[in-house]
Amino acid sequence: MNLIYGIKDRPKFGQTLLFALQQLLAIMAATIAVPAVVNSSCGTALPASAALFGAGVGSIVYLLFTRSASPVFIGSSFAFIGSMMSAFSGAASMAAGYWGLIIGAVMAGLVYVLLAVIIKFCGVAWVDKLMPPVIIGPTVAIIGLSLSANAVGDLTSSSTAGGSTYVAVICGLITLAVTMLASTYGKKGLRLIPFIVGILAGYAAASVFAIIGKLTGAEALIVIDYSSFVGCGLFSVPDFTFILGNGGLKDISGTYLLTLFSAYVPVAFVVFAEHLADHKNLSSIVGVDLLKEPGLTRTLLGDGVGSMAGAVFGGCPNTTYGESIGCVAITRNASTITIWGAAGLCILFSFVSPLMAFLESIPSCVMGGVCVALYGFIAVSGFKMLQSVDLNKNRNLFVASVIFITGVGGMTLTFGAVEIRTVACALILGILANVMLSGEKDEEPEEK
Numbered sequence: 130m131n132l133i134y135g136i137k138d139r140p141k142f143g144q145t146l147l148f149a150l151q152q153l154l155a156i157m158a159a160t161i162a163v164p165a166v167v168n169s170s171c172g173t174a175l176p177a178s179a180a181l182f183g184a185g186v187g188s189i190v191y192l193l194f195t196r197s198a199s200p201v202f203i204g205s206s207f208a209f210i211g212s213m214m215s216a217f218s219g220a221a222s223m224a225a226g227y228w229g230l231i232i233g234a235v236m237a238g239l240v241y242v243l244l245a246v247i248i249k250f251c252g253v254a255w256v257d258k259l260m261p262p263v264i265i266g267p268t269v270a271i272i273g274l275s276l277s278a279n280a281v282g283d284l285t286s287s288s289t290a291g292g293s294t295y296v297a298v299i300c301g302l303i304t305l306a307v308t309m310l311a312s313t314y315g316k317k318g319l320r321l322i323p324f325i326v327g328i329l330a331g332y333a334a335a336s337v338f339a340i341i342g343k344l345t346g347a348e349a350l351i352v353i354d355y356s357s358f359v360g361c362g363l364f365s366v367p368d369f370t371f372i373l374g375n376g377g378l379k380d381i382s383g384t385y386l387l388t389l390f391s392a393y394v395p396v397a398f399v400v401f402a403e404h405l406a407d408h409k410n411l412s413s414i415v416g417v418d419l420l421k422e423p424g425l426t427r428t429l430l431g432d433g434v435g436s437m438a439g440a441v442f443g444g445c446p447n448t449t450y451g452e453s454i455g456c457v458a459i460t461r462n463a464s465t466i467t468i469w470g471a472a473g474l475c476i477l478f479s480f481v482s483p484l485m486a487f488l489e490s491i492p493s494c495v496m497g498g499v500c501v502a503l504y505g506f507i508a509v510s511g512f513k514m515l516q517s518v519d520l521n522k523n524r525n526l527f528v529a530s531v532i533f534i535t536g537v538g539g540m541t542l543t544f545g546a547v548e549i550r551t552v553a554c555a556l557i558l559g560i561l562a563n564v565m566l567s568g569e570k571d572e573e574p575e576e577k
Contacts (some may be wrong), residue, residue, distance in 0.1 A: 145443035163205035183443025185475030188433035194431030201355025201463030202453035207446035215392035224377025240397035241433025270511025271536030283497030292352035297494035304331030304498030331495035
């Protein structure tokens with residue numbers, strides 16, 4: 130891929146702000162969705178602003194460890210939702226549960242640190258042998274395909290109870306159409322910010338429908354919810370996790386620590402596999418093998434320690450975001466200055482109430498329109514990796530088939546509080562199939 134801005138390039142200040150805002154918009158929905166899911170299930174009060182702040186801090190830590198050589202944002206991880214719920218179900222008090230989020234994230238982060246140390250001494254050659262293109266390509270494709278239901282679900286969803294699905298789809302498709310047109314036909318500056326243009330167009334369309342709906346009394350036309358602006362004030366300090374857990378440390382017991390260990394540590398090994406797939410995908414986009422430069426040791430340390438730091442503030446362990454990688458692929462902007470800017474904006478926006486209100490008011494259907502493009506690009510990146518694979522060989526054909534079918538079929542496995550999610554299941558089965566069939570010999574040409 131011909132990049133417009135490389136990893137070390139520095140766009141002008143104004144451009145960098147726009148690019149950073151675009152990255153923020155790309156990752157925002159998923160970042161604040163994790164605490165929302167935990168809140169609805171456990172009756173907790175994890176604020177979206179704290180999660181956004183934690184994602185910003187975690188991304189800065191990641192950039193420091195990788196020496197600004199890996200252009201990806203890290204945010205709240207969906208893989209740890211079950212683990213976060215376990216932190217509250219086993220806690221002696223709600224305050225202890227909030228500390229459980231921090232302690233559990235530290236346990237998971239230490240798994241990354243341990244793996245980084247092992248790789249430091251053993252190298253990364255075994256990674257390429259364990260996961261060749263026939264495994265990584267389909268796995269990356271599954272990362273995008275497994276999220277397709279989320280994108281379509283958002284595209285057809287209204288942010289209000291009485292909003293029409295048809296109006297939501299119209300707004301989402303306007304967002305998608307404008308994004309594609311800006312990226313394809315826009316001038317250089319416009320091609321670099323297609324998501325901002327698309328989201329603003331979708332937001333404007335939803336607002337026009339809302340105005341017409343208010344004037345005519347047709348609630349079905351209202352798919353945007355402005356309630357987040359009511360009484361939001363100008364500035365507010367987020368309720369960070371360590372604040373919510375005030376006084377809860379006294380309720381931490383040995384049994385509770387074992388609960389946290391069993392809930393967080395196994396998931397960390399699963400997310401490690403996704404970490405590898407994401408960085409392989411990003412490597413193919415930026416044209417640099419990130420497992421060698423800055424190195425898998427540094428990316429793991431950045432991800433692990435960044436996850437710990439993010440959880441101290443937002444409660445959510447962090448992970449590399451496919452949405453961020455998709456944004457790099459579509460805009461062809463790999464400048465890590467953009468990621469620094471996005472992390473800074475996350476921290477700044479978490480204190481500015483009107484900005485948080487605006488982000489929270491972006492309709493689900495508008496974000497769905499953007500995600501159709503983002504997740505699609507991730508899937509296509511995986512298919513491109515398969516171009517160098519000889520699918521005439523049974524071994525390769527079976528390995529790719531196993532990954533695609535289990536991934537598209539949504540296979541998951543649950544062991545107590547531990548859930549092995551779709552991408553990890555597909556990757557593990559692909560690795561096992563590849564090892565099992567590694568004895569296949571190349572067919573010799575028939576004699577005439």
